Amino acid sequence: MRVMLINPQFRLPIDTRTTPHLGLAYLAAVSEERGDEVFLFDADVEDEPINEVVARFNPDIVGITANTPQVKSAWRTAQAIKTIKDVPIVLGGPHVSVLPAESAKRPEVDVAVRGEGETVWIKLCGIVEEGLKQNPNFGGQDLLDPQAGHLNRLLGITYTTTDEQECHNPDHPPIADLDTLPFPAYQFFKMDRYTNLQPATDAIDGSKSFSMMTSRGCPYRCTFCSQSIMPIKWRARSPENVLAEWQHLVHNLGAEEIGVLDDSANVQVDRLEKIANLIIENDINHVPWIFVNGIRANLATKDLLAKLKMAGLKRVAFGVESGDPDILLSIDKKIDHDTIRQAFKNAKKVGLETMGFFIVGLPGENEASMEKTIKFACEVDPMIANFSMMTPYPGTKVWEIVKRQGNLLLNDWEDYIFFDGRARYELGDMTAEMVERKWKESYRRFYLRPHRIAGTLARKDFWINWRRTFSMAFKTIFPKKEKTELRESVANSMGKNSVKSP
Numbered sequence: 001m002r003v004m005l006i007n008p009q010f011r012l013p014i015d016t017r018t019t020p021h022l023g024l025a026y027l028a029a030v031s032e033e034r035g036d037e038v039f040l041f042d043a044d045v046e047d048e049p050i051n052e053v054v055a056r057f058n059p060d061i062v063g064i065t066a067n068t069p070q071v072k073s074a075w076r077t078a079q080a081i082k083t084i085k086d087v088p089i090v091l092g093g094p095h096v097s098v099l100p101a102e103s104a105k106r107p108e109v110d111v112a113v114r115g116e117g118e119t120v121w122i123k124l125c126g127i128v129e130e131g132l133k134q135n136p137n138f139g140g141q142d143l144l145d146p147q148a149g150h151l152n153r154l155l156g157i158t159y160t161t162t163d164e165q166e167c168h169n170p171d172h173p174p175i176a177d178l179d180t181l182p183f184p185a186y187q188f189f190k191m192d193r194y195t196n197l198q199p200a201t202d203a204i205d206g207s208k209s210f211s212m213m214t215s216r217g218c219p220y221r222c223t224f225c226s227q228s229i230m231p232i233k234w235r236a237r238s239p240e241n242v243l244a245e246w247q248h249l250v251h252n253l254g255a256e257e258i259g260v261l262d263d264s265a266n267v268q269v270d271r272l273e274k275i276a277n278l279i280i281e282n283d284i285n286h287v288p289w290i291f292v293n294g295i296r297a298n299l300a301t302k303d304l305l306a307k308l309k310m311a312g313l314k315r316v317a318f319g320v321e322s323g324d325p326d327i328l329l330s331i332d333k334k335i336d337h338d339t340i341r342q343a344f345k346n347a348k349k350v351g352l353e354t355m356g357f358f359i360v361g362l363p364g365e366n367e368a369s370m371e372k373t374i375k376f377a378c379e380v381d382p383m384i385a386n387f388s389m390m391t392p393y394p395g396t397k398v399w400e401i402v403k404r405q406g407n408l409l410l411n412d413w414e415d416y417i418f419f420d421g422r423a424r425y426e427l428g429d430m431t432a433e434m435v436e437r438k439w440k441e442s443y444r445r446f447y448l449r450p451h452r453i454a455g456t457l458a459r460k461d462f463w464i465n466w467r468r469t470f471s472m473a474f475k476t477i478f479p480k481k482e483k484t485e486l487r488e489s490v491a492n493s494m495g496k497n498s499v500k501s502p
């Protein structure tokens with residue numbers, strides 16, 4: 001069967017790296033394992049319009065991924081494809097998992113898959129394949145025919161039948177043993193067109209950079225985080241299985257750097273230690289790697305960090321979020337400032353680069369609490385500080401709070417991004433003006449301290465990438481007020497602009 005997987009186009013207002021989409025890489029891998037012919041279309045790096053590729057490849061099923069700011073682009077892509085052929089179109093990903101009915105009721109979307117996708121995707125492909133055996137033109141309408149009932153028993157999906165009945169089948173159980181999954185199938189990506197996610201080495205373009213997930217899910221439930229997409233149960237791959245992928249990336253694909261994307265990589269400290277030991281014993285610790293997301297500060301002991309450093313870890317990140325103890329408590333981070341201080345100290349002591357994630361504009365904030373966040377960031381002083389403007393994603397507790405008590409300033413999913421300098425909501429005494437001002441201040445006050453300027457100028461990668469760094473800093477501090485240009489270009493590239501705001 002011919003299977004097409006799509007990452008729809010969405011460019012952030014500031015330049016971020018472009019890396020292969022790991023979720024699609026997994027879906028491509030299980031499709032390949034099933035014996036399907038796979039075409040992966042990543043609109044961020046393709047030159048050819050989607051309609052030409054669809055006409056040529058003639059897929060039997062199409063899967064499109066979507067996070068919140070991408071979802072309208074996903075709908076536009078589906079519309080463009082449906083004008084060519086009524087191929088079954090399946091949407092999945094973080095946004096679709098939280099609001100499946102919104103996509104499933106659209107005429108251009110046939111099925112919305114909720115949560116972890118591999119098993120459901122494979123089962124759907126099997127259903128379509130059976131349909132094609134009976135009818136070589138089996139399409140979206142046939143799949144949704146209530147008389148035929150093709151989708152009745154498939155867990156984890158939402159769809160609207162041709163007689164307009166919305167069906168929300170029960171959840172699909174999470175994959176119990178992650179070791180049963182094949183490794184992400186990078187062979188379907190145009191690898192030379194990507195940059196690295198967060199540089200672990202000095203090179204940005206052309207570095208052979210790969211992402212990896214050694215565990216899925218997170219046992220914590222921070223109020224601002226879209227973690228609700230994955231099952232609450234944290235599941236980990238065995239150290240041996242992680243090592244096998246690591247070796248594959250280094251020996252077969254020539255990885256020069258690896259970004260570990262786990263949400264909470266150090267939930268089981270002994271597992272991480274074992275992975276580190278295996279990397280060392282198998283002589284692949286010369287390839288630098290980083291934790292792209294924060295690891296838990298309460299479990300970041302000096303011994304663990306020292307071992308990880310020996311295994312090639314170059315940089316570690318911690319989610320600090322707020323410098324205000326009451327706010328930290330209110331977001332259910334389940335951590336305190338002394339623990340965070342100690343984690344940064346431990347990391348620096350063993351010679352790791354550090355990164356801190358901070359949020360400006362959480363519910364309950366005021367000028368004083370945001371001030372504490374800036375001061376705390378300066379105190380723990382990571383090599384990289386990332387200040388995000390709080391963006392309430394659907395499904396999160398913050399989203400519920402803002403909907404109930406606040407004044408949401410967003411009316412378009414494409415604006416659900418957190419680096420464009422505009423506040424997303426007002427709540428109580430917290431005005432948009434205050435959040436925007438403190439957010440800009442946070443970057444200015446953190447990075448424009450004399451020792452930071454000196455430190456930055458002394459870094460080799462700064463001089464290699466100075467044009468990009470300046471351009472990003474300028475766009476961060478002076479963002480474009482209106483993104484109409486961006487939206488028009490995305491819409492035009494799809495050849496359609498008929499998707500309305502939510």
Ligand code: B12
Pocket residue numbers: 010011012016017018019020021022023024026027062063064065066067068069070090091092093094095113115116117118120121213225226227229261262263293393394416417418419
């Ligand atoms: C790496 C990453 C990035 C990278 C993206 C790299 C890339 N090309 O993928 C970068 C840094 C660029 C990035 C940017 C952003 N990100 Co991000 N990112 C992540 C992160 C940490 C890992 C993603 C990943 O690889 N997951 C592992 C794979 C296996 O999971 P997956 O992609 O979700 O796919 C699975 C399922 O969702 C499903 N599935 C997905 N697509 C499809 C399609 C079909 C057809 C089917 C059947 C199933 C299916 O099956 C897959 C396999 O199980 C996640 C957190 C997380 N744990 O997922 C956040 C996350 C996805 N990001 C998030 C956000 C908010 C953003 C930004 C909007 C932030 C911003 N700057 O404003 C931008 C948007 C950028 C854009 N262009 O769209 C949110 C999304 C929330 C939401 N409601 O959309 C997440 C969930 C973080 C969080 N906890 O809040 N991100």
Ligand code: SF4
Pocket residue numbers: 218219220221222225226227263264294319333
């Ligand atoms: S912010 Fe981190 S610790 Fe909190 S729920 Fe999200 S992934 Fe888990």
